[in-house]
Amino acid sequence: MNKRITIQVCMGTGGMAAGGAEVLATFESLMKEKNIPAEFKKECSMHKVGCRGLCARDVLVDVIAGDNRTTYQYIKPDMVQRIIDEHVVAGNPVSDWQVTDDYHKFHEKQIKVVLSDCGNIDPEDIGAYIAAEGYKAIDKVFNAMSPEAVIDMIKKSGLRGRGGAGFPTGVKWEACRKAPGDRKYIICNADEGDPGAFMDRAVIEGNPHAVLEGMVIGAYAIGATKGYVYIRAEYPLAVERLKKAIKAAGERGYLGKNIFNKGFDFDIKIKLGAGAFVCGEETALIASIEGQRGMPRAKPPFPVHHGLWGKPTVINNVETLANIPYIIKRGPEWFSSYGTEKSKGTKVFALTGKVKNTGLIEVPMGITLKEIIYDIGGGIENNKKLKAVQTGGPSGGCITGDMLDINVDYESLAKVGSIVGSGGMIVLDEDDCMVNVAKYFLNFTQSESCGKCVPCRIGTKRLLEILDRITKGLGKESDIDLLLKLSGDIKSASLCGLGQTAPNPVLSTIKYFREEYEAHIKDKQCPAKVCRDLLTYSILEDFCKGCGACMRACPAGAIKGEKKKPHVINAGACIKCGSCFDVCKFKAVSRG
Amino acid sequence: MAFKVTIDGKMAEVPEGTTVLEAARMLNITIPTLCHHPKLTPFGGCRLCIVEIKGIPRPVTSCTTPVNDGMEVTTSTPQIEDLRKTVLELILSDHPNDCMICERAGDCTLQEMAYIYGVRENRFEGERRTYEKKDGNPFIERDMEKCILCGRCVKVCDEVQGVGAIDFAYRGFQSKICPPYEKDLNCEFCGQCVSVCPTGALSGKMWSRLGRQKDVKEVDTTCAYCGTGCNITLHVKGNDVIRVTSKEDTWNEGWLCVKGRFGYQFINSPDRLKKPLIRITPKDQSNPPFTHFAKGGHGGITRSQFKEVSWNEALDHISGRLTEIKAKHGADAIGGLSSARCTNEENYAFQKMIRAAVGANNVDHCARL
Numbered sequence: 001m002n003k004r005i006t007i008q009v010c011m012g013t014g015g016m017a018a019g020g021a022e023v024l025a026t027f028e029s030l031m032k033e034k035n036i037p038a039e040f041k042k043e044c045s046m047h048k049v050g051c052r053g054l055c056a057r058d059v060l061v062d063v064i065a066g067d068n069r070t071t072y073q074y075i076k077p078d079m080v081q082r083i084i085d086e087h088v089v090a091g092n093p094v095s096d097w098q099v100t101d102d103y104h105k106f107h108e109k110q111i112k113v114v115l116s117d118c119g120n121i122d123p124e125d126i127g128a129y130i131a132a133e134g135y136k137a138i139d140k141v142f143n144a145m146s147p148e149a150v151i152d153m154i155k156k157s158g159l160r161g162r163g164g165a166g167f168p169t170g171v172k173w174e175a176c177r178k179a180p181g182d183r184k185y186i187i188c189n190a191d192e193g194d195p196g197a198f199m200d201r202a203v204i205e206g207n208p209h210a211v212l213e214g215m216v217i218g219a220y221a222i223g224a225t226k227g228y229v230y231i232r233a234e235y236p237l238a239v240e241r242l243k244k245a246i247k248a249a250g251e252r253g254y255l256g257k258n259i260f261n262k263g264f265d266f267d268i269k270i271k272l273g274a275g276a277f278v279c280g281e282e283t284a285l286i287a288s289i290e291g292q293r294g295m296p297r298a299k300p301p302f303p304v305h306h307g308l309w310g311k312p313t314v315i316n317n318v319e320t321l322a323n324i325p326y327i328i329k330r331g332p333e334w335f336s337s338y339g340t341e342k343s344k345g346t347k348v349f350a351l352t353g354k355v356k357n358t359g360l361i362e363v364p365m366g367i368t369l370k371e372i373i374y375d376i377g378g379g380i381e382n383n384k385k386l387k388a389v390q391t392g393g394p395s396g397g398c399i400t401g402d403m404l405d406i407n408v409d410y411e412s413l414a415k416v417g418s419i420v421g422s423g424g425m426i427v428l429d430e431d432d433c434m435v436n437v438a439k440y441f442l443n444f445t446q447s448e449s450c451g452k453c454v455p456c457r458i459g460t461k462r463l464l465e466i467l468d469r470i471t472k473g474l475g476k477e478s479d480i481d482l483l484l485k486l487s488g489d490i491k492s493a494s495l496c497g498l499g500q501t502a503p504n505p506v507l508s509t510i511k512y513f514r515e516e517y518e519a520h521i522k523d524k525q526c527p528a529k530v531c532r533d534l535l536t537y538s539i540l541e542d543f544c545k546g547c548g549a550c551m552r553a554c555p556a557g558a559i560k561g562e563k564k565k566p567h568v569i570n571a572g573a574c575i576k577c578g579s580c581f582d583v584c585k586f587k588a589v590s591r592g
Numbered sequence: 593m594a595f596k597v598t599i600d601g602k603m604a605e606v607p608e609g610t611t612v613l614e615a616a617r618m619l620n621i622t623i624p625t626l627c628h629h630p631k632l633t634p635f636g637g638c639r640l641c642i643v644e645i646k647g648i649p650r651p652v653t654s655c656t657t658p659v660n661d662g663m664e665v666t667t668s669t670p671q672i673e674d675l676r677k678t679v680l681e682l683i684l685s686d687h688p689n690d691c692m693i694c695e696r697a698g699d700c701t702l703q704e705m706a707y708i709y710g711v712r713e714n715r716f717e718g719e720r721r722t723y724e725k726k727d728g729n730p731f732i733e734r735d736m737e738k739c740i741l742c743g744r745c746v747k748v749c750d751e752v753q754g755v756g757a758i759d760f761a762y763r764g765f766q767s768k769i770c771p772p773y774e775k776d777l778n779c780e781f782c783g784q785c786v787s788v789c790p791t792g793a794l795s796g797k798m799w800s801r802l803g804r805q806k807d808v809k810e811v812d813t814t815c816a817y818c819g820t821g822c823n824i825t826l827h828v829k830g831n832d833v834i835r836v837t838s839k840e841d842t843w844n845e846g847w848l849c850v851k852g853r854f855g856y857q858f859i860n861s862p863d864r865l866k867k868p869l870i871r872i873t874p875k876d877q878s879n880p881p882f883t884h885f886a887k888g889g890h891g892g893i894t895r896s897q898f899k900e901v902s903w904n905e906a907l908d909h910i911s912g913r914l915t916e917i918k919a920k921h922g923a924d925a926i927g928g929l930s931s932a933r934c935t936n937e938e939n940y941a942f943q944k945m946i947r948a949a950v951g952a953n954n955v956d957h958c959a960r961l
Contacts, residue, residue: 276763293760298636298656451741451760451767452637458682458716461765465718482715489678492651492671493639500650 005088008062010119012205013198013237018058019076026077027061030084057099063087072097102378106357109375111338113346114322115362118206123241126248129209135254137328141217142260147177150221154324157332158344163189163280163317164395164421165497166343166410172314176222176304179312184224187308187315188215189285190231190238193277194393195444197424199348200318202360204231204238207322208245212268214321216254217328219266222314226267230285233272242270277394277448281496282315284450295450296496317422319348339365343409347420353390353427354381363408370404373427384429388512392421394441394448395501397508398434417508419501433530434513435520439467441505449498456499459490463506471531475521480510525592532576535591539580541566543588550580550589595661600668612654612665613641623667624676624708626683626701626790627742628655631845632751635743639679640705643667651675677709685716686765687791688737694792699805701790702740721766729777731797731854732786736768739793745769745785752847753784783853787837787846796835796854803829812839815852818932819939820844822852833859868906869898914950927954 009015009024057073063083064070070093072083079097087093112118121128129135141150155170176184188211192200204211215227231239246268249255257265271289278284279294286308288294307313323345327335336344343365349372352358356378363372369389373379380386386401391408397418399406406412410420428437446460463486466479487503494500510517519525526534539550539559544566551559551567558574561567566588569580581589593608599616606615611634616623626638634655642651646664651672654665666672684706691697705711720737727734743760746769750756757779761770771777786794808827815822823842827835836856840846858864873896901909917925928946930939939957946955 278763295760298634298653300657447764449764449767451763451765452635452743454637454639454679454682454740457741457765457767458686459678462682462685462716462718486678486716489675493642493675493679495636495639495653 006062006064007088008064010058010060012202015058015060016237020059022077023059023061023075023080026080027084030080031088034084034089057103060099063093065091071099071103073099073103102357106359106361106376106378109367109371110362111346111364112362113326113335113338114203114210114319114348115206115360116326117210118203121207123206123208124244126209126245126252129207130252133329134209134325135213135249135252137325138213138216138254139260140328141220142262142264147221147223150217150328151177153332154221154327157327157335158339158342159320159323159327159335160343160410161317162319162323162347162422164392164419166420169316169320172304172316173218173221175302176224176312176314179305181312183226183309183311184222185308185311185313186215186218186222186224186227187282187285187289187313188227188229188231188318188321189280189282189315190229190235190318191273191280191285192232192235192318192422193280193448194395194422194424195441196352196426197350197393197422199350199360199423201235201238203318203322203348204235204242208238208242209249210322210325211242211318212245212249212255214316214324215268216259216266217324218314218316218321220264222312224314225265226269228269228271228289228308230271230273230279230289232275234275239270239272246270276450277444278450278496278498281498283496285315286313293450295452296498298495319423340407340409340411342411343420347408347423349408349423349425351377351425351427353425354384354386354429354432355379355427356381365409366407366412368404369399369406369408372408372425373404377427380427380429384431386427387430387432388428388434388437390418390426390428390437390505391424392419392501392504393424394445395419395497395504396421396424397504398428398437398512400512417504417511419504431528431530433471433526433528434509434516435467435471435526436528436530438505438509439464439471442467442502445498445502449502453493453495453499455490455493456495456502459486459494460499460502462486463490463503467506470517470520471526472533473520473524473531475517477521479521480514480517484510529591532578535576535578536571537569537574537576537578537580538571538590538592539567539569540588540590543586545586545588547585549583549585553579553583555579595659595663597659597661597663597665599665606659608658610659612643612645612652612657612659612663615659616643616654616665616667621667623654624705625655626705626740627744629744629747629788631840632744632747632788635747638683638740638742640676642672642675644669644672673709677711680705680709680711681714681716683740684711685714685718686720687740688720694738695795695800695804696792697804700792703791719765721768723768725774727776729781729797731781731850732777732783733795733797733800734777735793735795736770737793738791739769740791741767741769742790743769744788744790745794748784748788749779753780753782755779755782758785781850781854782848783850784847787848787853798854798857799827799835802832802834803827808834815848816933817849817851817855819934819936821935822848824848824852826856867900868903870901870906870909871897872899873897918950923951924954926950926952928952928956930955930957932958 007027009020011020059075061072061075062069083094117132121132151170151173159169160166161169190200190204219227229242255267259266273279276294279288281296282303284294284296289308303313303315305312339345346362346364348362351361355373361376388398388400390398391413399416399418413420442460442464446464449456449460451457466483469475470479483506487507490503491500516527519527524534529535546561546564546566556573556575558570559567581591594605595608597604597606597615599619599621602619604615604619613623624640626640627635636653636656641654643654644666645652691703723736746759749758758769758771761768786796808829811826811828813824813826815824822844823838825837825839826833833856836853838846838848930942943955946952
C-alpha cells in the first residue's frame with residue numbers, strides 16, 4: 001500500500017458498452033470508502049482493448065502499482081471489491097481474472113505509432129497528452145521550421161493517405177501550398193463508413209489531440225486558416241471528445257489567434273455528417289460542408305485547387321493526420337524505417353470476422369497476412385478453415401486462404417485485386433458463402449450510391465439483383481458473364497470512387513471462387529450452406545430419438561412426429577430457418 | 593489564353609475554360625448527352641459524353657473536363673460506344689417502356705439515344721421505380737417514373753430561376769427529384785424545368801394529349817404579356833395554340849415565366865375582345881365596378897351593355913369625350929393608365945398623348961405582372 005496506485009479503466013465505445021463507466025464508478029466509490037489515494041484515469045478502451053486483445057474482453061482494467069502493471073479482463077462492477085481487497089490493499093493480484101498469454105501475443109508483432117498513446121492517456125485530458133510529449137511537434141514546427149520544410153519532411157517520410165487511395169500526403173500538401181488562393185482550408189475526413197471499420201473512431205476517441213496537432217501542422221504547411229473535422233454523427237463519443245479537445249487546445253493557445261505569437265491564426269470547426277457513406281468521398285464531403293446534398297463532382301479540378309467554397313483545400317484522413325506529429329517529432333527516417341519500399345510506416349486495421357482475437361491492430365506495412373491472422377489474430381475461431389480475407393470494405397476485394405504470404409501494403413494488395421482501403425479486414429471461414437459476401441457488400445454500396453450517375457445508381461442495383469437471384473437458385477448460366485461485363489462497365493463509367501470500386505467484391509469473388517458461383521447456378525447448391533433458398537432440411541430417421549426438441553423449436557410448425565419415434569419435416573411448410581438444425585443434439589437434422 | 597486541342601484528329605483553338613464537349617461542338621463533332629444543357633453548369637451524371645483523353649487511363653466525361661493545351665481527345669472507340677450502350681440500357685431498364693402513349697415520343701432525347709444505339713433488347717431488366725402519387729399542382733405534370741435524374745430541372749430552378757423548389761432526395765436506386773418533404777410542387781410554376789427535361793418526366797398539364805410535336809406547326813412570335821418581349825414559339829395544331837415554348841437562340845435564351853409559358857388560353861377564349869366596344873347603358877354609380885373586381889366578380893358588366901364598333905368609331909368616341917371633358921372640367925380631370933403588356937414604345941407614345949395632347953400629367957402604368 002505504500003506504492004502509488006493507478007487504475008485505468010477502458011472507456012472507449014467498446015468499454016462503455018461493456019459497462020466501463022459502472023466499473024470506474026464502483027472503483028471510485030469503494031476506494032473513497034476505504035480512503036485509498038489512487039489516481040484514476042479514464043482511458044480509451046477501444047484502442048487499448050483493440051490493441052491489447054479483444055473488444056469482447058472488455059471491460060479491461062489496468063492496476064498499476066509502481067512499475068507493475070496488471071491487466072484484468074471481463075471486469076464487471078461486482079468484481080471490483082475483490083480486486084481492491086486482494087490487489088490494491090493486500091498487494092496480491094487476483095490471478096483468476098488476469099489476461100492470458102494470447103493477450104500478450106496479440107501485441108508482439110504490432111508496432112504502434114498512431115495508437116501509441118491510445119489506451120495510455122486520458123483522451124479528455126490535454127495535460128495527459130502534453131505529458132506524453134504532445135504538442136511538441138507544433139512547438140518544433142512553429143519555432144524551427146518553414147512550411148516548405150514541413151512539407152519536405154512529410155514527403156521524405158513517404159506517408160501516404162490512410163483513407164484508402166494512398167496518395168502521398170506531402171505531395172498533396174505541396175500542391176495546395178502552391179495553389180493560388182486568398183484563403184485555404186484543411187479538412188479532416190472522419191466520415192468512416194465502411195461496414196466493420198472503426199479505426200478512425202478509435203483514434204479520435206483515444207487520442208483526439210494527435211489529430212488536432214496533425215491538423216495544425218498541416219494548416220501551417222499549406223497556409224490554411226480554418227479547418228474542419230467532418231465526422232459522423234453516429235460517433236457521439238468521438239464527437240464529444242473532439243469538442244472537448246478543441247476547447248482545451250484553444251485554451252492552451254494551440255488553436256485560435258496568433259498561435260505561438262507567430263502571427264498564425266487557425267481554428268477548427270466540427271461538421272457532423274448525416275450518415276451518408278458517399279460523404280467520405282472528398283468532393284461530396286465538401287458539398288456537404290457547404291450545405292449542399294453530398295454528391296461527388298467530377299475531378300479535375302481537384303480540391304487542392306478548387307475545394308471548399310472554391311478555395312484550395314486539403315482533405316486528410318484521421319489516421320494520416322494522427323501520424324503527422326510523430327513524424328515531426330521522430331523524423332522522417334524513423335517513420336520510413338517501417339514498411340516497404342513504396343508503402344511506409346504502419347497501418348491500423350480493424351480485424352474482424354472469424355478470427356479469435358478481433359480488435360484494432362497497428363502493424364508495419366508489408367507484414368504478411370499470415371502474421372496478422374495467426375500471430376496477432378490467434379487463428380480462426382473454432383479451428384475452422386480460413387477461406388478468405390476481405391480487405392478494404394465495400395471497395396475492396398478478397399484474398400484467398402492460400403495467398404497468406406502476401407505482404408499487406410498498397411501495391412501487393414492491389415496486385416491481387418484488393419486494396420488496403422481505410423483498414424477494414426474481415427476474416428472469412430469455410431462457413432461463409434462468397435456469393436453472399438459479394439451480395440452483402442453490393443447491398444451496402446447500392447443503397448449508399450448518391451444517385452447522381454447512372455452506372456452506380458442503376459448498375460449496382462442490377463448487380464445486386466443478379467447476385468440475389470443466384471443465391472435464390474434462380475441464377476442463369478449467363479449470369480457470371482453478365483456480372484463480369486456489368487462490373488467492368490460500372491468501374492469504367494462511374495463518376496466517383498464509390499461506383500468505380502463498388503463492383504470489386506463481385507469481381508474478386510468471381511476471380512477466386514468462381515466454382516461457388518457455378519455451384520449456386522448450375523447445381524442450385526450453396527457449398528457453405530448459407531443461402532437459405534438453396535437449403536433443404538430433413539430428419540435422418542436412424543439418428544432421430546424422437547425427443548421433440550426440433551418440433552418445439554420450429555416456428556413454422558413444420559415438424560411432426562410421435563414421442564420417441566423419428567420426426568418428419570414437412571418441406572412445404574419449412575421456412576428454412578435452421579432452428580431444428582441448431583437444437584438437435586443427435587445430429588439427426590440434415591442440411592443440404 | 594487559347595488552348596490547342598485535337599479532337600478525333602481535328603484541331604481547334606479554344607479559350608481557357610472551354611470544356612471538351614464545347615470544343616467538340618465547335619468542331620461539329622457530335623458527342624451524345626442527356627444531362628448536359630449548354631446554359632447550365634455541367635453535371636456529369638448521365639455518363640454518355642465519356643471520351644478518351646490521351647494520358648488519362650480511364651474514360652472521362654467531356655462535359656465536365658476543361659480543355660488543356662495540347663489535349664488529344666477521341667470521342668468514339670468501340671469501348672466508349674460499348675460503355676454508352678450499357679449506360680443507355682441501364683437507364684432504359686428503369687424507365688417505363690411506354691413511348692406509344694408518351695407526350696414526348698418523337699421529341700425525347702432518351703428515345704433518340706435508344707434509336708441511335710439500337711437498344712431493343714435489354715440485358716439488365718430488373719426492378720423499376722414506381723410512384724403512384726401524382727403532383728396536384730395545376731401546371732406541371734411530374735411523371736417521376738420517366739425521370740432519368742439528369743438534374744437539369746434542379747439546376748435550372750436553382751441557377752436560372754433562383755427558386756430552388758426541387759432537389760434530389762433519397763439515395764441509391766430510390767433517388768428521386770422532388771419538392772421538400774415530397775409535397776406537391778408549390779413554386780412560381782415558370783415551367784423552366786419542363787423546358788429542359790429531356791424525357792417525358794415533366795410536361796405541361798394543359799397540353800396533355802392535345803398533340804405531339806410532329807403534329808404541330810411552330811409559329812415564332814413575341815410574348816404579349818409584358819414589355820420584356822420574350823420570343824416565344826406557338827405550337828399550333830389545326831387552328832389552336834396547344835403549347836408555348838421558347839427557343840434557346842432567342843435573346844431571352846429560351847427562358848419564360850409562368851404567363852408566357854402557360855397563360856396562352858386567352859388566344860382561343862370566347863371572352864377574348866377582338867373589336868373595340870362602346871358602353872351603351874349608363875354606368876351604375878352605386879355599384880362601382882372596381883369593388884366587384886376586387887371581390888373576384890366582373891363588376892356586373894355584361895356584354896349586352898356594350899356595342900361592337902370599328903376602330904374609327906372608337907377613336908372618334910374617345911377623342912370626342914376627351915375634348916368634351918377637357919373643355920368642361922379642365923385637363924387635370926383626365927388621367928391615363930396604360931398597360932405593362934404594351935411595349936416601351938407604346939407606353940412612351942401613350943404618356944406623350946396624355947401630356948402633350950391632353951395636357952395632363954396624370955399618367956401611370958400597371959406594372960403589376
